[in-house]
Amino acid sequence: MDEATLYFRIDRLFADYCACLDEDELERWPELFTADGDYRMISRENHDAGHPIPLLWLAGRGMMADRIYSLRNANIYAANRYRHAQSAVRVLGEENGEYRVSSSYIVVQTLHDTFSEVYQAGAYYDRLVLDDGQLRFRERLVVYDTARVKTLLAAPV
Amino acid sequence: MDEATLYFRIDRLFADYCACLDEDELERWPELFTADGDYRMISRENHDAGHPIPLLWLAGRGMMADRIYSLRNANIYAANRYRHAQSAVRVLGEENGEYRVSSSYIVVQTLHDTFSEVYQAGAYYDRLVLDDGQLRFRERLVVYDTARVKTLLAAPV
Amino acid sequence: MDEATLYFRIDRLFADYCACLDEDELERWPELFTADGDYRMISRENHDAGHPIPLLWLAGRGMMADRIYSLRNANIYAANRYRHAQSAVRVLGEENGEYRVSSSYIVVQTLHDTFSEVYQAGAYYDRLVLDDGQLRFRERLVVYDTARVKTLLAAPV
Numbered sequence: 082m083d084e085a086t087l088y089f090r091i092d093r094l095f096a097d098y099c100a101c102l103d104e105d106e107l108e109r110w111p112e113l114f115t116a117d118g119d120y121r122m123i124s125r126e127n128h129d130a131g132h133p134i135p136l137l138w139l140a141g142r143g144m145m146a147d148r149i150y151s152l153r154n155a156n157i158y159a160a161n162r163y164r165h166a167q168s169a170v171r172v173l174g175e176e177n178g179e180y181r182v183s184s185s186y187i188v189v190q191t192l193h194d195t196f197s198e199v200y201q202a203g204a205y206y207d208r209l210v211l212d213d214g215q216l217r218f219r220e221r222l223v224v225y226d227t228a229r230v231k232t233l234l235a236a237p238v
Numbered sequence: 239m240d241e242a243t244l245y246f247r248i249d250r251l252f253a254d255y256c257a258c259l260d261e262d263e264l265e266r267w268p269e270l271f272t273a274d275g276d277y278r279m280i281s282r283e284n285h286d287a288g289h290p291i292p293l294l295w296l297a298g299r300g301m302m303a304d305r306i307y308s309l310r311n312a313n314i315y316a317a318n319r320y321r322h323a324q325s326a327v328r329v330l331g332e333e334n335g336e337y338r339v340s341s342s343y344i345v346v347q348t349l350h351d352t353f354s355e356v357y358q359a360g361a362y363y364d365r366l367v368l369d370d371g372q373l374r375f376r377e378r379l380v381v382y383d384t385a386r387v388k389t390l391l392a393a394p395v
Numbered sequence: 396m397d398e399a400t401l402y403f404r405i406d407r408l409f410a411d412y413c414a415c416l417d418e419d420e421l422e423r424w425p426e427l428f429t430a431d432g433d434y435r436m437i438s439r440e441n442h443d444a445g446h447p448i449p450l451l452w453l454a455g456r457g458m459m460a461d462r463i464y465s466l467r468n469a470n471i472y473a474a475n476r477y478r479h480a481q482s483a484v485r486v487l488g489e490e491n492g493e494y495r496v497s498s499s500y501i502v503v504q505t506l507h508d509t510f511s512e513v514y515q516a517g518a519y520y521d522r523l524v525l526d527d528g529q530l531r532f533r534e535r536l537v538v539y540d541t542a543r544v545k546t547l548l549a550a551p552v
Contacts, residue, residue, distance in 0.1 A: 085403055089242055099326035103342045104361065125476065126507070162282065162383040164342045164359040166323035166480035166501070169413035185417045185478045187323070187503045187511075189344045189359040191383035193283070197344075197359040202478040202503040202511040204418065226476040226505035246399055256483035260499045261518065319439065319540040321499045321516040323480035344480070346501045346516045348540035350440070354501075354516040 084172075090216045091170060091182060091209070098218075099165040102236060107152065110237065111145035114218045115210060118142065120237060122223040124230075125203065136230065137237070152235055163200065163236065164189045179219065180209040188238055201225050201238055241329075247373045248327060248339060248366070255375075256322040259393060264309065267394065268302035271375045272367060275299060277394060279380040281387075282360065293387065294394070309392055320357065320393065321346045336376065337366040345395055358382050358395055398486075404530045405484060405496060405523065412532075413479040416550060421466065424551065425459035428532045429524060432456060434551060436537040438544075439517065450544065451551070466549055477514065477550065478503045493533065494523040502552055515539050515552055 082090070094113065101110040114120065121135040139145045169185040183206050190200035203225035210219050223238055239247070251270065258267040271277065278292040296302045326342040340363050347357035360382035367376050380395055396404070408427065415424040428434065435449040453459045483499040497520050504514035517539035524533050537552055 085400075086242075088403070088406075089245070092245075096326050096328055099342060100328050100340070103326050104340065162359070164344050164361075164383065165325050166344055167325050168479050168481050169410050169417050171410055171414050183414070183418065185413060187344070187478050187480055187501070189356055191359055194385050196386055197356050197384055199356060199503055199511050199513060202476070202505055204478075226478065227511055228508050229510055243399075246402070249402075253483050253485055256499060257485050257497065260483050261497065319516070321501050321518075321540065322482050323501055324482050344501070346513055348516055351542050353543055354513050354541055356513060 087172060087180070088170070091172070091180075094209070094216050094218075095167055095170065095184070099167065102163050102238070103165055105162070107149045107236060108146075110149065111142040114142060114145065114221070115212045116142050118145075118218050119220045120145065120218075120223075121221075122225065122238060124228055125224050125226050126228050128224045139237075148237070156235060160193050161235075162191045163238070164191075164197075178210060180207075182207045182209055186238070201227070201230075203238075244329060244337070245327070248329070248337075251366070251373050251375075252324055252327065252341070256324065259320050259395070260322055262319070264306045264393060265303075267306065268299040271299060271302065271378070272369045273299050275302075275375050276377040277302065277375075277380075278378075279382065279395060281385055282381050282383050283385050285381045296394075305394070313392060317350050318392075319348045320395070321348075321354075335367060337364075339364045339366055343395070358384070358387075360395075401486060401494070402484070405486070405494075408523070408530050408532075409481055409484065409498070413481065416477050416552070417479055419476075421463045421550060422460075424463065425456040428456060428459065428535070429526045430456050432459075432532050433534040434459065434532075434537075435535075436539065436552060438542055439538050439540050440542050442538045453551075462551070470549060474507050475549075476505045477552070478505075478511075492524060494521075496521045496523055500552070515541070515544075517552075 098113055120139040122137040123135040139148055166187040167184055171183050173181040173183055185204055187202045188200045189197050191197040206222040208220040209216055255270055277296040279294040280292040296305055323344040324341055328340050330338040342361055344359045345357045346354050348354040363379040364375055365377040366373055412427055434453040436451040437449040453462055480501040481498055485497050487495040487497055499518055501516045502514045503511050505511040520536040522534040523530055
């Protein structure tokens with residue numbers, strides 16, 4: 082894949098990822114991962130210190146679908162919306178058809194009856210592969226910058 | 239138009255749209271719409287409930303130019319700047335040469351003597367057409383996430 | 396260079412610029428400028444009034460490297476992270492192989508033990524050139540929107 086095509090496909094994948102979360106199309110979110118895809122969220126502090134325990138860990142599409150089902154049916158939380166901003170997208174390397182990609186994100190959250198505010202900022206560290214002709218996440222590691230997580234962490238970031 | 243070209247042209251249109259508003263080039267803003275173009279802004283709550291009354295509705299370039307003229311000459315409001323972030327750009331479909339496109343936006347506002355802060359976040363739902371060889375908005379529907387609008391809504395978002 | 400290629404290369408340069416600052420790879424930051432590259436940061440108010448004195452001025456890679464060295468070794472400031480969002484990228488013109496480009500930025504800052512918040516928003520006005528086959532900044536002028544700068548301005552924006 083030439084460089085321009087690769088970045089174009091990454092842009093489309095990342096746009097679709099943000100759209101799933103921002104447009105409340107959560108059910109489509111696990112499909113952006115490979116069947117054994119891995120989603121983890123960890124603080125910058127723990128990540129840099131080599132403490133591997135994530136705040137959230139979903140291993141495989143099954144766990145992801147469970148999480149979404151639980152959000153839809155079991156959890157009680159205030160209605161809210163995310164809006165993502167993405168930048169600093171870089172392909173760091175490629176090995177055996179797997180692309181390592183890093184990027185920055187900013188998420189703004191709006192609770193129904195409040196003003197919109199910055200919810201979280203951080204970095205995505207991804208391993209992407211072509212899976213059935215589709216570019217998908219084999220791994221998305223979310224490293225958020227703050228040591229303090231706002232209480233309402235329901236949907237993935 | 240192949241997919242890469244289409245997204246490239248949408249990127250340029252959206253960049254120009256943001257630049258008109260962020261760089262205070264409001265007079266160019268109506269030209270990004272078709273002559274009968276439609277701009278509406280409505281809250282997520284009303285949009286989802288099927289209540290069609292928008293907070294702001296400009297039907298056609300004439301009304302848009304009037305709005306800009308009024309901002310420049312008649313309205314009294316504090317000097318301020320917008321800065322947009324855009325993400326999650328997706329072409330949802332195409333019919334009879336009209337492209338349906340959705341995206342997320344975050345707008346940060348700065349009043350002259352205050353710090354910059356998140357002003358609004360939401361989604362754009364667009365209908366785009368080739369008009370005299372230019373990609374333009376036939377319709378831009380702005381759905382903002384919060385039920386509370388900050389007082390200073392002067393320029394379009 | 397055709398338009399699509401030019402924007403692609405600008406996107407890559409801007410992504411790398413944001414990544415240097417967001418991912419704490421400051422040592423690579425001067426390499427994105429030409430050897431005699433110019434970095435200035437000035438408020439919108441002073442810029443529009445024609446007052447040329449910048450808040451920060453780094454003329455040439457040497458001064459940039461000094462600044463980074465000082466940040467790493469001499470200055471005392473709270474650990475913090477930036478995350479950039481970029482939009483409204485426009486090529487305004489080209490003359491003698493130099494591209495004038497403008498864009499909008501939003502920077503979110505996170506101090507270790509606080510929540511993430513908007514730090515600054517503004518515009519980049521750039522003069523870009525091909526330098527040894529690489530697209531680089533001959534000049535980046537950062538015009539921030541607010542008249543008030545938050546105390547912690549350590550790294551470039």
